[in-house]
Amino acid sequence: MSRRPTLADVAREAGVSSATVDRVLNGRLPVRAGTTQRVIAAAERIGYHAAALMRERQHEGGVRRTLAFCLQKRSDPFYCALAEALQSACESRHPTPCIARISFQDALEPAAIADQLREAARAADAVAVVAVDHPHVNAAIAELQAQGKPVFTLLSDLSAPERAGYVGVDARHSGRTVAWLLSRLAAPGPFAVFLGSHRYLGQEAAEGAFRSWLREHAPQRVVLDTQVNLEDERLAYEALQSLLAREPGLAGLYVAGGGVPGIVRALREHPTHVVSACTELMPDRRAAMIDGVLDLVLVSPRERIATTAVARMLEAVQCAAEGRPWPVAQSFTQPFELHTPENL
Missing domain, CATH: 3.40.50.2300 (Response regulator)
Incomplete structure (x- = not known):
């Protein structure tokens, strides 16, 4: 009985690492379009059991991405509500929902926020953050951008030139x-x-x-x-x-x-x-x-901010996967709502 082809066999046939094949199969990190095609073609040639799934995901744009959101005080009802909106925006993506990884930072020290950013990016394709403007935070954003991990700012913009964009009110x-x-x-x-x-x-x-x-x-x-x-x-x-x-x-x-x-x-x-x-x-x-x-x-319209942030983050990740440049420091402002005692 012939041996069933493995992920390692696909990697050898395509001339890439096993980690790259895993990324194509599971969408863990961006992979260039040409590399993705080579992996899928190799999988099909040797009869790898998940070749059809790879091809289906590619045609549907169905690579399941992971987005990280670094918010502030867990005790603040606003950030809890924003977290729910972000989770919902990720789950409702069509045809393939994306994974939301949400973390909170009660300490507002810039060094702690920078560490939070780096940690969040380890298992994510892109990151969005609410943060104070500080060299520690901006340095972390520059590092992640160099790694192909776009970083967006939420609610309050930053001066980091490498940030992918801002989503919030004007x-x-x-x-x-x-x-x-x-x-x-x-x-x-x-x-x-x-x-x-x-x-x-x-x-x-x-x-x-x-x-x-x-x-x-x-x-x-x-x-x-x-x-x-x-x-x-x-x-x-x-x-x-x-x-x-x-x-x-x-x-x-x-x-x-x-x-x-x-x-x-x-x-x-x-x-x-x-x-x-x-x-x-x-x-x-x-x-x-x-x-x-x-x-x-x-x-701040939480649902619109969440939906826009998720959409723009996925676009930036796709650009990175295909080797296309993403125009950094874009602004995606949303109109705020004004409430008085008479329109509650």
Whole structure:
């Protein structure tokens, strides 16, 4: 009885490694189109049992890809909801669903995020990340790009020139929209801005756009020094409590980053209303709007962001597999949603 051809036999016939044959069969990593064709032809010549499956997957574009998503705080309901949207977007891909590997990073130190990126890329074809802008993070992105692993940014862009693209809302539009609305809703008095960190380029851009619009269209408005809360609700609460004690006439507040539960708590305890805007319609923010504590919430469309990110990541992986260049640093912005107490 003749011996059944093995994966190693296919590798010898095609002149490639067994690992390359495994990648063609299982879609574990990008493989150039020419190499894929050579492997399939070799498998067919020697009668390898999975040759038909290889050919079928190639014709259907059915290589099952693995996409990694590096998100932040697991305890934050927004990131949990975003993770669900990303998982759903991967599972609903047609004709072949892709595999989503989602990790969370509670420590926001750049070195830890860089390590998270490298670890996630080990078993993935492409990676998407929410991160602060820092040389450690940018260096990791450059390394992965050199390995043929495209890296996309989510929600907040980075300055890494090697990043494959950004998927999220337009931060400049967000900041200018809030400035326009607060200037019309708030009584005379100063405005304040709260950020998680200036290293989130999206937050920094939103703050700059907010201030720029007011300088141009409402120069009489005073905008106080920006408060940074490191995405920590306790720090946000304490900072706003202190600010309200110093500025009892505060008229408007724009929270462009995290720490919103602490902000809401401080606003609830303040005797007079401050026209306030924040991001992401989580349960605590919805309750605060119903109670008249918050006035505006800008919402990132999680499902559209997830669907777009998955589609663009797969396109970039396919380009790498076929040896075609992918234009780096593209921007795939999505329109944000604006919620008030009257359209909940």
